[in-house]
Amino acid sequence: MSLGLLTLIVLGLAAFGFLLGRGRALSSVKGDPRALHSLPAYYGWSVALATAVPALLVLAAWLFVQPALLQGQIAAQLPADAAGSTDLAMADLRRIASGLDRLEGSLPAADLAALTQDPAALRGQLASAGVALGAEIDPAVLKAATDYRAAATRGQGAMVLVVALIAAAGFAIALWRIRPDLRARNLVEQLTTLVLIGCSLIAVATTFGIVASLVFESVHFFRIYDFGKFFFSTTWNPKFGGGSDLGLWPLVWGTLYVSVIALVVSVPIGLMAAIYLSEYAGRKVRSFAKPAIEILAGIPTIVYGLFALITVGPFLRDWFAQPLGLGASSSSVMTAGLVMGIMLIPFVSSLSDDIINAVPQAMRDGSYGLGATQSETVKQVVLPAALPGIVGAVLLAASRAIGETMIVVMGAGAAAKMSLNPFEAMTTVTVKIVSQLTGDTEFASPETLVAFALGLTLFCFTLALNVLALVIVRKYREQYE
Amino acid sequence: MNDMRILERDVETQTAKMTARGVQVYYGDNHALKDVDIDILQNTVTAFIGPSGCGKSTFLRCLNRMNDTVASARVLGQILLEGEDIYDKRVDPVTLRARVGMVFQKPNPFPKSIYDNVAYGPKIHGLTRSKADLDEVVETALKKAALWNEVKDRLSAPGTGLSGGQQQRLCIARAIATSPEVLLMDEPCSALDPIATAQVEELIDELRSQFSVVIVTHSMQQAARVSQRTAFFHLGNLVEFGETGQIFTNPRDPRTESYITGRIG
Numbered sequence: 001m002s003l004g005l006l007t008l009i010v011l012g013l014a015a016f017g018f019l020l021g022r023g024r025a026l027s028s029v030k031g032d033p034r035a036l037h038s039l040p041a042y043y044g045w046s047v048a049l050a051t052a053v054p055a056l057l058v059l060a061a062w063l064f065v066q067p068a069l070l071q072g073q074i075a076a077q078l079p080a081d082a083a084g085s086t087d088l089a090m091a092d093l094r095r096i097a098s099g100l101d102r103l104e105g106s107l108p109a110a111d112l113a114a115l116t117q118d119p120a121a122l123r124g125q126l127a128s129a130g131v132a133l134g135a136e137i138d139p140a141v142l143k144a145a146t147d148y149r150a151a152a153t154r155g156q157g158a159m160v161l162v163v164a165l166i167a168a169a170g171f172a173i174a175l176w177r178i179r180p181d182l183r184a185r186n187l188v189e190q191l192t193t194l195v196l197i198g199c200s201l202i203a204v205a206t207t208f209g210i211v212a213s214l215v216f217e218s219v220h221f222f223r224i225y226d227f228g229k230f231f232f233s234t235t236w237n238p239k240f241g242g243g244s245d246l247g248l249w250p251l252v253w254g255t256l257y258v259s260v261i262a263l264v265v266s267v268p269i270g271l272m273a274a275i276y277l278s279e280y281a282g283r284k285v286r287s288f289a290k291p292a293i294e295i296l297a298g299i300p301t302i303v304y305g306l307f308a309l310i311t312v313g314p315f316l317r318d319w320f321a322q323p324l325g326l327g328a329s330s331s332s333v334m335t336a337g338l339v340m341g342i343m344l345i346p347f348v349s350s351l352s353d354d355i356i357n358a359v360p361q362a363m364r365d366g367s368y369g370l371g372a373t374q375s376e377t378v379k380q381v382v383l384p385a386a387l388p389g390i391v392g393a394v395l396l397a398a399s400r401a402i403g404e405t406m407i408v409v410m411g412a413g414a415a416a417k418m419s420l421n422p423f424e425a426m427t428t429v430t431v432k433i434v435s436q437l438t439g440d441t442e443f444a445s446p447e448t449l450v451a452f453a454l455g456l457t458l459f460c461f462t463l464a465l466n467v468l469a470l471v472i473v474r475k476y477r478e479q480y481e
Numbered sequence: 482m483n484d485m486r487i488l489e490r491d492v493e494t495q496t497a498k499m500t501a502r503g504v505q506v507y508y509g510d511n512h513a514l515k516d517v518d519i520d521i522l523q524n525t526v527t528a529f530i531g532p533s534g535c536g537k538s539t540f541l542r543c544l545n546r547m548n549d550t551v552a553s554a555r556v557l558g559q560i561l562l563e564g565e566d567i568y569d570k571r572v573d574p575v576t577l578r579a580r581v582g583m584v585f586q587k588p589n590p591f592p593k594s595i596y597d598n599v600a601y602g603p604k605i606h607g608l609t610r611s612k613a614d615l616d617e618v619v620e621t622a623l624k625k626a627a628l629w630n631e632v633k634d635r636l637s638a639p640g641t642g643l644s645g646g647q648q649q650r651l652c653i654a655r656a657i658a659t660s661p662e663v664l665l666m667d668e669p670c671s672a673l674d675p676i677a678t679a680q681v682e683e684l685i686d687e688l689r690s691q692f693s694v695v696i697v698t699h700s701m702q703q704a705a706r707v708s709q710r711t712a713f714f715h716l717g718n719l720v721e722f723g724e725t726g727q728i729f730t731n732p733r734d735p736r737t738e739s740y741i742t743g744r745i746g
Contacts (some may be wrong), residue, residue, distance in 0.1 A: 362589040366652065368550060370602040370659050371579030380601065385592045 008165045013199025014052035017171050021047030029180045038185035046184045048172035049191040057169035062159045077144045096145040099131035100437045217452035225446040236416035240445045246450045250416040254426035258337045259401035270348025278356040297346035301406040308339040308411030321423035334422040335412030345398045355389030388473040395469040405430040429454050496523040504558035506539050513539050528696045528708035536699045540666050545581035546574040565721045582661035586668040589646035590640035595632050602659030624654025626654035626665040647668040665693045666696040677707040682707050
């Protein structure tokens with residue numbers, strides 16, 4: 001029985017339970033809903049939720065646990081020297097198993113049984129079914145594969161049985177409990193709370209999962225590459241043949257340089273645009289200008305990248321870099337920083353605008369009532385009151401700048417360098433993560449694994465920024481409440 | 482009501498500080514204030530009373546052109562401050578508001594320290610020459626507002642950390658520090674408890690020696706306690722304006738009598 005069908009059956013049972021529960025509640029009071037503790041639909045919901053929620057939870061858990069358990073068992077069966085490492089053997093094994101699944105549909109059962117005794121013929125059959133295998137099939141691996149399939153089928157059968165039993169049990173118990181004085185409304189609310197908790201747990205668990213995978217792979221990296229060299233070397237020079245220099249600093253320097261230029265461009269422009277829109281602009285201007293600025297935020301970063309590559313880069317090279325004698329490269333930190341700054345303007349302006357609007361009118365009245373002009377009021381009362389929010393907006397923009405990849409690839413190039421000259425090509429952490437992971441090197445080499453260490457570094461950077469933002473906001477938050 | 486106190490109180494001067502003639506206010510199509518004539522006398526507390534929505538706050542906000550900040554508001558008629566029309570094109574509303582200060586219904590201290598809150602007006606108007614001057618202005622204003630003893634040790638603490646009554650007195654100190662000629666107060670005690678209210682009322686009475694004070698209030702007892710002259714507004718009209726004692730003991734208009742005896746409003 002397939003997974004989808006099983007889910008459908010559970011949900012169907014839940015829907016049936018809803019109708020039955022509702023009907024049973026009504027009939028228990030002879031059709032007078034006023035005699036019930038809760039509205040009739042709540043009795044229906046209590047049955048439906050009791051049927052579906054535990055069954056589906058068990059189903060989800062089973063889907064996670066079964067492959068892990070099976071893999072542990074089968075890996076123990078494999079011969080120690082089976083076709084290189086265990087990982088490769090496992091991959092072969094899974095392909096054979098899935099190939100056998102495909103053949104099962106087209107071949108009679110007897111033929112299939114015969115084939116499993118004849119590895120060479122099987123390989124040909126598998127190839128014709130679209131599963132190409134690199135080497136001759138090792139009989140031991142074949143044996144493991146058939147075992148794997150058998151165990152998986154058994155596991156699935158058990159899963160269907162268990163899930164169906166749980167659904168039926170939930171259904172029966174909930175239905176049996178229905179009485180006029182059952183507090184179905186409270187029960188449904190408790191169950192709903194559980195669902196809500198589950199959803200937030202998924203979000204939290206995912207975060208932890210991502211961090212854990214970063215940490216795990218970074219530990220692998222530091223096993224094969226020197227900790228000190230990564231953190232204190234100032235050369236970034238990965239080589240295919242090994243012996244690379246993987247120093248963090250050129251990339252961090254590039255990231256910071258580009259981000260600082262982007263913020264220097266976006267923060268003043270965005271903030272002043274926000275001040276104009278919220279304090280000075282009339283309703284008509286505002287209703288046109290605000291969406292127009294927000295369109296900027298909707299442009300994909302790759303389009304900004306094109307803009308950097310084709311327009312801004314050559315322009316800066318021809319009008320600034322070459323006349324000033326600062327270089328002849330059209331990819332430069334300046335190009336990427338400027339274009340990224342333009343991209344960030346709507347982030348800063350839109351958020352700051354909302355925050356400035358949230359400053360109470362009473363504060364402005366107080367200032368006007370003392371004979372302050374509009375600009376004095378903005379500078380001395382409105383902006384200080386809005387400061388925590390504005391800092392939040394700026395730090396959000398900074399996180400975006402640090403994490404941005406496309407504009408940097410197309411605008412600033414891919415050369416890892418530490419230089420003060422803003423018209424020179426440099427690169428950032430994110431760009432190098434992409435190029436190290438998409439390269440042709442073996443996955444277990446330091447050249448590839450360094451991407452995870454870089455990712456972890458980046459994560460720490462943005463985390464620190466977020467914490468800083470929280471601290472600032474918390475410190476000044478109560479100012480105008 | 483303390484009738485004895487009202488009758489004993491005399492109005493010291495009769496010079497008009499502000500004069501309003503035929504003032505009409507429209508909010509869009511809504512005719513909020515109809516044909517108001519009032520003289521605000523020098524060194525006098527004038528109270529505006531009347532039911533909600535009668536136009537008393539609207540008129541108060543006309544006196545320092547705070548209605549300019551409301552886009553839909555239109556003011557007609559003439560308001561003179563010492564003989565000069567405040568709605569004349571040559572008058573800068575910003576300078577006007579420095580001369581006619583305002584305290585609002587809800588305490589609205591700025592998100593700054595207590596010191597900076599009071600120093601705000603003098604700083605933007607350049608009233609002081611040195612830091613020492615400014616310190617003195619702040620101290621005097623806080624003393625006048627009867628707040629000095631409570632805050633002198635924590636002038637650098639945020640103004641928003643004070644209690645409601647202290648915040649309102651801080652706002653009054655802030656308005657005094659700009660040394661206005663007229664002080665407008667829009668229900669300054671509506672957010673305060675009785676003790677803080679008593680302090681603010683005492684303060685208003687002291688302020689009378691230096692400023693003209695105009696106070697909008699919903700409490701008739703308060704109007705009777707603090708003011709020398711009272712104006713009663715009803716449905717956008719100025720119904721009656723006269724000495725406080727006379728308004729409360731011997732009103733001429735039947736509507737005023739109904740209101741102060743609690744039959745309307």
